[in-house]
Amino acid sequence: QVQLVESGGGLVQAGDFLRLSCAASGDTSCIAAMAWYRQAPGKEREFLAGISSGGSTNYLDSVKGRFTISRDNAKNTLYLQMNSLKTEDTAVYYCNAARIIAAVCGGMDYWGKGTLGTVSS
Numbered sequence: 565q566v567q568l569v570e571s572g573g574g575l576v577q578a579g580d581f582l583r584l585s586c587a588a589s590g591d592t593s594c595i596a597a598m599a600w601y602r603q604a605p606g607k608e609r610e611f612l613a614g615i616s617s618g619g620s621t622n623y624l625d626s627v628k629g630r631f632t633i634s635r636d637n638a639k640n641t642l643y644l645q646m647n648s649l650k651t652e653d654t655a656v657y658y659c660n661a662a663r664i665i666a667a668v669c670g671g672m673d674y675w676g677k678g679t680l681g682t683v684s685s
Contacts, residue, residue, distance in 0.1 A: 586659030
């Protein structure tokens with residue numbers, strides 16, 4: 565119904581930046597809020613940043629002021645600008661899209677396969 569594909573991960577040094585993208589395809593009219601999650605090796609997946617269909621945002625406290633989530637509905641794309649990266653930001657970053665409340669959209673949220681961001685000291 566909806567497919568999400570992340571891109572933009574890579575290897576950078578502490579203090580550098582990465583810009584992640586999440587391209588949505590399929591029945592994109594079923595997408596409500598979108599979010600980024602991340603999972604570091606040996607740790608559980610955690611919520612990172614979210615954005616509503618109207619543009620309201622919220623962030624994990626540890627990334628406030630450094631990361632910015634945005635979306636371009638015309639391009640069906642979600643973004644995450646990550647600045648001033650720290651080694652603790654090393655993780656697989658996942659794109660998530662919540663389903664709107666509509667019978668034609670089914671009952672499952674959507675997830676991408678993830679993109680790896682590695683920050684070296």
